Amino acid sequence: MNKTLEKRSMGLRASRAISNTIIYIILVIMSIVWLIPFICIVLQSFRVESTWQVGYVIPQKWGWDNYIALWNSDFKKWYLNTFIIALVVSVIQTFIVLCMSYTLSRFRFKMRNGLMRFMLILGMFPGMLTMIILYRVLKDLGLTQVNAVPGLILVYVASSGMGYYVSKGFFDTIPKTLDEAARVDGATRAQVLTKIILPLAKPIVIYTILTAFMAPWGDFVFARYVSFGTSAGMNVAVGMYGWLQLDQIGQRYTMFCAGGVVVAIPVTILFMCLQKYYVEGVTGGAVKG
């Protein structure tokens, strides 16, 4: 009796070890596949013997030349543009999304369901459809080309209210009695949001900030037509795209790689700092569980 039990538990342990091993092998292979292009770009950015594309990966001569050239080009301006846009958009958009989610999660008002359904349908149309009319409006407002930065901020922020789904879903899981307890304790609705809901929804707040930052950081389409060939209004994606044109790629290829590395740095840092909140669940112990 005991022996068969022992055998069975041994078998269980063995099969668990095997499946873990297989999972880890797959994960390692996948990470290598994903990391190769990035490593190549980093290596290319330190290559100084030539500026074109070459048939090997490891540079023959290492140096900071590409980064220095980057510093002396328009890249500085583009980078600043992108950074300002992404920062402002992430602040405003996070604020709007969280307020929207709180309202839709906690308040019951007429047309609440109608509004949510309307936004769901509206969200099904691709944003690109609005391109021509948006350009017209921005042009009339004088927010294109040199003034592309405020123009782009307006475009990115305008529809942020519609990105409430994920955070509203999360807010819905926070028990309403917490709101009620806080309101009885003397909190206003705004204080309920800032002191109770947001600390409990930290992972989702982080997620909202990250997505709000990432979208304008990597945007190309809107940025390209709003800046419309004016270097001062470009973001990094649009500006660096110019370096890939036939007439420039020969001199700019390694600089392009260096630019790519510099663009990846803030996002990587952001992710590494905020990553732990993704995994952390904080609602335990709120109500009897």
Place this chain on the structure above:
Amino acid sequence: MASVKLTNVKKVYDNNVVAVHDFNLDIHDKEFVVFVGPSGCGKSTTLRMIAGLEDISGGTVEIDGEVVNDLQPKDRNIAMVFQNYALYPHMTVYDNIAFSLRLQKMPEDQIYEKVTNAADILGITEYLLRKPRALSGGQRQRVAIGRAMVRDSKVFLMDEPLSNLDAKLRNQMRAEIILLRQKLDTTFIYVTHDQTEAMTLADRIVIMKDGYIQQVGTPEQCFDMPTNLFVAEFIGAPKMNIMKTQLLRENGRYFVTPFGSKIEVTGEKGQMLAKKNVPAGEILLGVRPEHMVLADDKDAAAIPTTLEVNEMMGSELHLHVFTEDGTRLIVRVPTIGLESGERESLVRGKKINVTFEGKVMHFFDPETEENLLL
């Protein structure tokens, strides 16, 4: 410390369901009032209207003479304890209790004093730096009570605070709430579905059903003189035995004839029947299980029954018996009064006779189910 007055309070939900009809109640300063009733009777809704967590569809709620219908919960100066504790999970116990005081912008040294004082009373001092998830159910409920205590609010509302605790802890916390009440000396409104809690805690009980108040009275009043059949069956455990029978009137004396027996109504109840000049006829007779006794079969008052279930409660037996026409009765028999061997002989299928005294009966109208003595 304040009085609470509800006048014609009504609650209608959006889907036109009426949860509370025309609720009128005067709660005096420092009174402990318990709303009790089965689930869905509107007791929690009424409490939440007093707290300001539900809109009031009609009527007025006054706290200390001031109409609070349109005040936010935070402006009503009330404290509330919730069934599921509703502790802020991201804060320590100390911060949970201090939350309302910080919102009032009270200086930290005063907050410290109040929080430690409350923790001392509730015996949770050693947990002050823990998060709620590291506490047991009873400890969490203490924290919730502590959070309500420190506010010096006018009214203390409790919404089924003990329902999530296990039976043993519930008894213990019930005793602690009685002590707490003596210490705080403020107005309490307490909601429960447990009649034992209502009986033990309340100065006055408000018994509700389907959104209507059935009876308002002291525990003794509700127990001794229930206004109707619902209250009679709801208050007291196990519930009152109800028998359909004839009320006879012979020479000014009243008799009931349940299941072929004949028992005279004596004592106060007999006098009241005569005074009210209640006519003879069919009635619903109520007798509490603890007032029923085992009888001799020669007794004219004996009701022959068959034992179905014998529940051993320790100090007493709960005998579930069936009369010849299939009516189920419950008899509470103290074990101390049984002779040796008698307890063992009470097995399923045994024929036993039961009876009750003439002074312990309740009489209800079979149509309206109202108490005939009121």
